[in-house]
Amino acid sequence: MAFSDSAFGAVVTCKCPRCRKADMFTNKNPxxxxxxxxxxxxxxxxxxxxxxETGFYxxxxxxxxxxxVFSSLLFFAILNFGFGxxxxxxxIIVAGLWxxxxxxxxxxxxxxxxxxxxxxxxxx
Numbered sequence: 001m002a003f004s005d006s007a008f009g010a011v012v013t014c015k016c017p018r019c020r021k022a023d024m025f026t027n028k029n030p031x032x033x034x035x036x037x038x039x040x041x042x043x044x045x046x047x048x049x050x051x052x053e054t055g056f057y058x059x060x061x062x063x064x065x066x067x068x069v070f071s072s073l074l075f076f077a078i079l080n081f082g083f084g085x086x087x088x089x090x091x092i093i094v095a096g097l098w099x100x101x102x103x104x105x106x107x108x109x110x111x112x113x114x115x116x117x118x119x120x121x122x123x124x
Contacts, residue, residue: 007115014107017115019046024111030103037106048118060113064105072098 003009010020022045027035039050051057072094079090 011108011111011115014111016043016046016048016050017111017118018048019043021045024050024114025107030107033103036103037110039110050114052117057110057113060109063113064109067109068098068102068105 003013005020007017007020009015010017014024016022016024022043024039024043025036026038026040030036041051042049075097076090076094079085079093080087085093
């Protein structure tokens with residue numbers, strides 16, 4: 001069984017949560033900012049509606065915020081307390097990592113939010 005065939009693997013690779021084969025986003029590169037949020041209306045493989053209702057992904061913003069804050073605090077603690085890097089430099093490193101990771105975190109949180117509501121064998 002491949003990694004992307006698992007539920008978590010489908011979220012990490014931003015695949016459809018039902019069939020786990022088709023991409024959720026039209027462009028695989030999250031760093032093309034004008035296409036970062038573009039998704040097909042339905043999964044090209046299984047036909048799952050990728051935006052079940054208007055405003056469905058508002059909840060993913062809360063997920064993104066929670067994951068971003070938790071990971072930032074964790075990285076900061078590791079850098080500051082684990083490696084002994086000064087607070088200012090640790091903060092700058094964490095801010096840089098956060099800026100570089102934000103486009104992927106945006107997509108990851110959308111994929112995770114949709115996967116929480118999709119049953120693998122039925123529609124939402």
